[in-house]
Amino acid sequence: MIRITDVTLTTLDLYDAKPELLRKMCEHLLEAEVDFIELSVPVYLKTGPLPRGGKYILRINDPLEAINYLEFNNFICRHNGYDRSPSIINEIQVNDMREINSLTQFSKLENVRLTGLDDILNHDYISLFERITKNISGRIELCPENRYYSATGIAVEWILNGGTDIVASFVGSGGFAPLEEVLLALRICKRHKPNLDLSVLQELKELYVEITGKEIYSHKAVIGEDIFDMEAGIHVNGIAKSPKMYEPYEPEIVGNSRKLIIGKHSGTSAIVFKCRELGLKLPKGLERKLLIMVQRYSIKKQASLNDEEFRMIYCKLMEDV
Amino acid sequence: MKSQKFIIDTTLRDGEQSPGLAFNKEQKVLLAGMLDQIGVYQIEAGIPALGKYEKNTLCEIMAQKKKSLISVWNRANLNDIKHSMECNPDIIHISIPVSYVQIYKKLNKNKTWIFKEMAKCVCAAKEQGYEVTLGFEDASRADVSFLMPLALQAKELGVKRIRFADTVGVLTPTRCYELVNEFVKYTGVEVEIHTHNDLGMAVPNAVQAAKAGADYIDTTILGIGERAGNCDFQKLIYAAERIFNLNISHYTSLTVEERARRIIEYKKL
Structure with a gap:
């Protein structure tokens, strides 16, 4: 069994988000079938009643605060680590791999979240994972931090090596493993x-942008707007024969679609596809000529062509012949 | 002591293939000059078969470079290699599709054809005195029982280094380690790891490959490249400099990134 906890909402503490947007984010996270959604107290108070059907975890500063939020069954708390209440997940920061040895002091806790471990992949991580599970007998959530750009790799390896629980956040908000990845x-x-239909990731992206005002890089793994664009002749040709050739998964899975871009790296087959797409009749033998004109224009522009520019170049060619 | 690893920057080839990007001659020469200056071991500078403009650019890069080796990218055909020779690069890199989806669906050929074409292309470049490296395209999805003999044949032809490409970015760190480790041990050739970031694991995969014996790591500045891009130059250095000697500090990589942003001037970066 794999269980994923999303902590995006906890990381949105500082943003003045409207309650309906926060609720919407919960709904979308549930659609993405995350198992638990974590919120901080300020975000919870702002959000109000949470969407039904979800399992929520409230982040508190002291185990004694739990009594104030009887509507929650699960809490996360960073404290002295000796509260054995099953409803409390004890968060322990691991900054150095040598600290794994001292985790034995928490061996009797029922729920533990290990946060940090950002450079574990630089070490013998499979042995370290084994040591973690040996030192703690309860349920262990791994919450890798992304300081070394390896959090997704750590989360995935934890699961592939027998772990069951991981923590992530959308777009890696707050410095954790990006949920979508x-x-x-x-x-x-x-x-x-x-x-599972993950097209909801696009809606989550829009919400995240609206709440934080941050832009998402157009080539961001999984959710970037342009990740299924194709321009290079070799790729256009390959994808036309079999998308599997140059795509690890179908764009529709994540609510995206392929776009044919025409530019410096296009080949003749891309030119033919584009003409067909725009309903332009290109007489045989002119593909190469049009390609050269397109490439020159693209180099001058230092970018690819939009459809209008392509049409203009096509018309110019047709006037000349 | 940290083991030595070498950065091969492919911003000017695989990076530029990021749809929407199109470098002009000045930009490519400037970027190459900057990478050369900081001591990047090898710069994959472009694709001569793209035409006269690209070839002129590559000749200019060759004329100006001081320390870095300059390589150019080729498909496995003699025509591409002829174009490359006009640029007189330090290294001719030939890409060999090795997964079945690439061989049977893209090329509509078979394994025997791959063996023959590879030998033909390597010999043609070597006869003219060029150092040749090979790129095993889509190696991460290839059948190892085909990959290994192909690498051994390449070694017999005098190829010292093979690029192991995770073309569609589907490897995980452990899988990457295992594949590269097996490849290095079985073939004895030098390995260059080429990772893509489709699942957000380009950096950890490259680090694991280096741990497994790959001495060369492909990167692009700002991680630009097809789809979700390639292994990011600055991020790789930050993640790996604690365990490997890369000859380039993280501070230098940050400076390079900043200067590259100004040179590229691409609004989406």
């Missing part, structure tokens, strides 16, 4: 929920 990686490498 973890979901796709587990789908491909572990066949975890292989039929």
Whole structure:
């Protein structure tokens, strides 16, 4: 069994988000079938009643605060680590791999979240994972931090090596493993929920942008707007024959679509496809000529062409012949 | 003591293939000059078969470079290699599709054809005195029982280094380690790891490959490249400099990234 906890909402403490947007984010996270949604107290107070059907975890500063929130069954708390209440997840920060040896002091806790471990992949991580599970007998959630750009790799390896619980956040908000990457990686490498429609990731992206005002890089793994664009002749040709050739998964799975871009790296087959797409009749033998004109224009522009520019170049060619 | 690893920057080839990007001659020469100056071991500078403009650019890069080796990318055909020779690069890199989906669906050929074409292309470049490296395209999805003999044949032809490409970015760190480790041990050739970031694991995969024996790591500045891009130059250095000697500090890589942003001037970066 794999259980994923999403902590995006906890990381949105500082944003003045409207309650309906926060609720919407909960709903979308549930659609993405995350198992638990974590919220901080300020976000919870702002959000109000949470969407039904979800399992929520409230982040508190002291185990004694739990009594104030009877509507919650699960809490996470960073404290002295000796509260053995099953409803409390004890969060322990691990900054150095040598600290793994001292985890034995928490061996009797029922729920533990290990946060940090950002450079574990630089070490013998498989042995370290084994040592973690040996030192703690309860349920262990791994919450890798992304300081070394390896959090997704750590989360995936934890699962592939027998771990069951991981923590992530959308777009890696707050410096954790990006949820969207973890979901796709587990789908491909572990066949975890292989039929789940993840097009909701696009809606989550829009919400995240609206709440934080941050832009998402257009080539961001899994959710970037342009990740299924294709320009290079070799790729256009390959994808036309079989998308599997140059795509690790179908764009529709994540609510995206392929776009044919025309530019410096296009080949003649891309030119032919584009003409067909725009309803332009290109007489045989002119493909190469049009390609050269397109490439020159693209180099001058230092970018690819939009459809209008392509049409203009096509018309110019047709006037000349 | 940290083991030595070498950065091969492919911003000007695989990076530029990021749809929407199109470098002009000045930009490519400037970027190559900057990478050369900081001591990047090898710069994959472009694809001569793209035409006259690209060839002129590559000749200019060759004329100006001081320390880095300059390589150019080729498909496995003699025509591409002829174009490359006009640029007189330090290294001719030939890409060999090795997964079945690439061989049977893209090329509509078979394994025997791959063996023959590879030998023909390697010999043609070597006869003219060029150092040749090979790129095993889509190696991460290839059948090892085909990959290994192909690598051994390449070694017999005098190829010292093979690029192991995770073309569609589907490897996990452990899988990457295992594949590269087996490849290095079985073939004895030098390995260059080429990772893509489709699942957000380009950096950890490259680090694991280096741990497994790959001495060369492909990167692009700002991680630009097809789809979700390639292994990011700055991020790789930050993640790996604690365990490997890369000859380039993280501070230098940050400076390079900043200067590259100004040179590229691409609004989406």
